[in-house]
Amino acid sequence: xxxxxxxxTPNNRKVEAFVRHYDLDVDIHHISFKDNxxxxxxxxxxxxxxxxxxxxxxxxxxxxxxxxxxxxxxxxPETNALPTDLEGRADADRWLHWQNAHLMMASAALKTGEAKxxxxxxxxxxxxxxxxxxxxxxxxxLSVVDFAIASYLITKMMQTLDYSPFPxxxxxxxxxAALDGFVATQVGPPRT
Numbered sequence: 001x002x003x004x005x006x007x008x009t010p011n012n013r014k015v016e017a018f019v020r021h022y023d024l025d026v027d028i029h030h031i032s033f034k035d036n037x038x039x040x041x042x043x044x045x046x047x048x049x050x051x052x053x054x055x056x057x058x059x060x061x062x063x064x065x066x067x068x069x070x071x072x073x074x075x076x077p078e079t080n081a082l083p084t085d086l087e088g089r090a091d092a093d094r095w096l097h098w099q100n101a102h103l104m105m106a107s108a109a110l111k112t113g114e115a116k117x118x119x120x121x122x123x124x125x126x127x128x129x130x131x132x133x134x135x136x137x138x139x140x141x142l143s144v145v146d147f148a149i150a151s152y153l154i155t156k157m158m159q160t161l162d163y164s165p166f167p168x169x170x171x172x173x174x175x176x177a178a179l180d181g182f183v184a185t186q187v188g189p190p191r192t
Contacts, residue, residue: 001024001025001026001027001055001056001057001072001075002026002027002028002029002055002056002057003015003016003019003026003027003028003029003053003054003055003068004029004031004043004046004047004052004053004054004055004056005028005029005030005031005052005053006030006031006033006052006053009052010104010107010151010152010155011053011065011151012052012053012065013151013182013185013186014065014069014147014148014150014151015053015055015065015068015069015072015147016028016053016181016185017147017150017151017179017181017182017184017185017186018069018072018073018081018144018147018181019072019181020180020181020184020185021147021179021180021181021182022076022078022079022081022181024072024076024079025076026055026072031043031052038050038051038052045061046061046063047061047063049063051063053065053068054068055068055071055072057071057075065148066096066099066100066144066148069096069144069147069148070082070092070096070144073143073144080141081142081143081144081147082143082144083139083143088139091139092139092143092144092145095131095138095139095145095148095149096144096145096148098127099145099148099149099152100148102124103124103149103152103153104152106120106121106124107121107152107155107157107158110157110158111157118161121161122165125161125163125165125166125169126165126166128149128166128168128169128172129165129166129167129168129169130168132168132169132171132172133168135168136172136175137172137175138172142179146172146176147181150172150173150176150177150182153169153173153176154173154176154177154182154186
């Protein structure tokens with residue numbers, strides 16, 4: 001299994017942190033953007049979008065970070081990182097879609113500095129805070145969902161937010177940042 005990555009982006013970091021945390025038998029190749037490697041014909045045959053992360057496993061060429069996370073969790077079931085029952089899997093899918101449709105978009109919008117964007121983030125943090133009530137991890141046990149969401153909430157920009165109204169999220173961020181995979185791929189500890 002070969003993972004093409006570039007760790008400074010949340011979508012790459014989530015997959016690479018997952019691989020490193022569980023010490024999976026996956027080779028990691030960091031793409032050289034300086035050399036335009038992502039636009040080479042060889043790489044475009046893997047991902048026609050010319051973006052990372054991308055994964056090759058035999059004949060399978062897979063791109064989109066959450067698809068890669070769920071694939072790896074199923075390929076390496078010893079991680080126990082993806083529920084196998086129907087309801088649990090639906091819950092995991094819901095949170096992965098929430099991260100992709102809401103959290104990713106809201107975190108990108110924060111760059112504008114508009115108050116409405118902070119309101120949106122705070123609304124999302126409130127939802128996550130409620131989900132984490134009485135739990136260490138989003139689904140109760142460490143899962144791909146934690147890696148997907150955390151990759152956005154421990155970025156440099158998101159570290160500047162005030163997490164005091166969201167104590168469950170603040171505590172969860174500390175737990176996530178302490179995971180081996182995130183320690184290996186993060187620049188610094190999260191603010192509380």
